[in-house]
Amino acid sequence: MAEFDPMEQFKLVPVFGHFGQQFHFSQANLFMIVAGALILLLLRVGMSPKAVVPGRLQALAEISYQGVMSLAVGSIGPEGKRYFPLVFALFFFILFGNVLGLLPYSFTYTSHIAVTFALAMLVFILITVVAIVIHGRHFFSYFLPDGTPWILAPLIVLIEIVSYLSRPISLSIRLCANMLAGHVMVDVFAYFVILMGGAGAIGVFAALMPMGINVVMIGFELLVAFLQAYVFATLTCVYLHDAVHLH
Amino acid sequence: MDEKRDESSFDQRLNDARERQRLNDPAEVAAAAVPAGDQATQSAWGLGARIGVELASALVVGVVIGLALDRWLHTTPIFLVIFFLVGAAAGMLNVWRLTSPRKPPVEKKN
Numbered sequence: 001m002a003e004f005d006p007m008e009q010f011k012l013v014p015v016f017g018h019f020g021q022q023f024h025f026s027q028a029n030l031f032m033i034v035a036g037a038l039i040l041l042l043l044r045v046g047m048s049p050k051a052v053v054p055g056r057l058q059a060l061a062e063i064s065y066q067g068v069m070s071l072a073v074g075s076i077g078p079e080g081k082r083y084f085p086l087v088f089a090l091f092f093f094i095l096f097g098n099v100l101g102l103l104p105y106s107f108t109y110t111s112h113i114a115v116t117f118a119l120a121m122l123v124f125i126l127i128t129v130v131a132i133v134i135h136g137r138h139f140f141s142y143f144l145p146d147g148t149p150w151i152l153a154p155l156i157v158l159i160e161i162v163s164y165l166s167r168p169i170s171l172s173i174r175l176c177a178n179m180l181a182g183h184v185m186v187d188v189f190a191y192f193v194i195l196m197g198g199a200g201a202i203g204v205f206a207a208l209m210p211m212g213i214n215v216v217m218i219g220f221e222l223l224v225a226f227l228q229a230y231v232f233a234t235l236t237c238v239y240l241h242d243a244v245h246l247h
Numbered sequence: 248m249d250e251k252r253d254e255s256s257f258d259q260r261l262n263d264a265r266e267r268q269r270l271n272d273p274a275e276v277a278a279a280a281v282p283a284g285d286q287a288t289q290s291a292w293g294l295g296a297r298i299g300v301e302l303a304s305a306l307v308v309g310v311v312i313g314l315a316l317d318r319w320l321h322t323t324p325i326f327l328v329i330f331f332l333v334g335a336a337a338g339m340l341n342v343w344r345l346t347s348p349r350k351p352p353v354e355k356k357n
């Protein structure tokens with residue numbers, strides 16, 4: 001048996017032969033496009049009947065729309081409607097990335113820090129720009145809470161700035177680490193199944209245990225996939241709330 | 248005459264809609280913005296994981312800033328030491344913000 005490497009599943013490989021090599025078009029890009037297309041398809045096809053009493057797909061599309069809308073409005077406030085398209089896009093891009101990654105032979109682009117960090121930086125730059133546009137120079141008072149003793153001010157400002165800068169890092173690491181850890185776990189337990197299965201008659205029975213664990217793990221991963229997308233969207237909303245209202 | 252009536256009725260309806268969406272009164276706009284959803288996903292495990300990530304990420308930012316400043320100013324350990332501590336403090340602050348109940352948005356006079 002070849003060397004076992006649970007990280008191998010995250011390796012980027014060019015797809016579509018020559019074309020992929022020419023344009024560095026990897027599975028990550030492919031699955032991003034697939035995810036985007038599926039989201040558009042869900043909304044387009046789901047909403048095409050325009051029925052008053054929705055069918056299944058239409059109900060799904062409507063629920064996803066209303067769910068994200070209530071999240072945005074609930075945590076940002078009535079102005080949240082302005083940022084709804086962004087939150088919706090982020091939530092579904094991450095959700096589809098996570099869930100598609102659970103299918104066999106697929107690839108989880110959200111397990112790459114490059115992808116999640118880019119998304120987090122997008123959010124970070126956006127909240128900073130929004131805060132500066134809305135509050136102007138007043139934005140910088142964010143780093144100096146009310147009632148700070150002046151002798152502590154330099155220290156507090158420093159700490160607040162570092163705390164602010166840590167937002168994109170924590171946002172991206174959380175998503176990436178969750179996806180990475182889940183997939184590595186499933187992979188490791190799957191390897192146990194093969195190892196034990198190769199150990200004769202008793203091994204086949206012993207292999208049932210990691211197999212059972214993997215069944216549970218996949219269900220758990222589905223939960224994590226949804227939860228992490230939700231957490232990302234929620235934190236985006238919380239940061240936007242801070243940007244719009246400053247404290 | 249008829250047109251005028253239509254216009255005013257449109258204004259009326261627009262105003263009603265804004266009233267319903269609570270966009271007319273800035274104080275109410277702010278008051279409605281109590282962050283929900285923050286508590287919704289909070290299981291003990293999730294909270295623990297989030298705390299770990301918050302601590303680590305602030306520390307990472309502090310160390311990176313310290314290393315960069317040292318490299319730039321050729322003062323090797325000084326800024327690293329300072330910003331390591333600042334990063335640790337910022338991590339604590341993040342955790343404090345995460346675990347302390349969010350105060351309802353107070354109206355600030357600005």
